Amino acid sequence: MIRFLLLGVMTSFLVGCNNNIEPITVEELTHKAAFDFKSKQAFAIDRSVQLPTTNPENPKSKLQPALYCSQCKQWYPAPPIEELNRNPGSAKCPKNGGPLSPNGPLPEQILVFSEKSE
Numbered sequence: 001m002i003r004f005l006l007l008g009v010m011t012s013f014l015v016g017c018n019n020n021i022e023p024i025t026v027e028e029l030t031h032k033a034a035f036d037f038k039s040k041q042a043f044a045i046d047r048s049v050q051l052p053t054t055n056p057e058n059p060k061s062k063l064q065p066a067l068y069c070s071q072c073k074q075w076y077p078a079p080p081i082e083e084l085n086r087n088p089g090s091a092k093c094p095k096n097g098g099p100l101s102p103n104g105p106l107p108e109q110i111l112v113f114s115e116k117s118e
């Protein structure tokens with residue numbers, strides 16, 4: 001767990017120059033970003049978890065796919081897939097209108113889904 005947190009901090013330092021090929025960390029291979037509606041925060045979750053889903057630590061809240069703005073260095077909730085298909089430009093940063101990407105340094109907070117099957 002602590003190792004994952006450190007990796008998260010390190011990756012956020014490494015990103016910044018998009019022309020460089022960034023090394024993929026173990027964390028990025030096994031985790032993806034999700035946006036929690038209630039807390040308005042992004043979390044790293046296991047890649048095998050299907051989104052949207054219920055937040056295991058807050059059953060009243062929903063997790064949905066997140067997209068990253070490299071200018072704000074923040075994760076934002078992704079628009080619904082139907083909307084993205086209809087209008088690809090809808091994946092824009094709500095703050096500065098920059099492009100949002102599904103790839104970015106993973107959030108430092110990791111949500112663990114306990115019912116994970118082995």
Ligand SMILES: [Zn+2]
Pocket residue numbers: 069070071072073093094095096097098
């Ligand atoms: Zn932005």
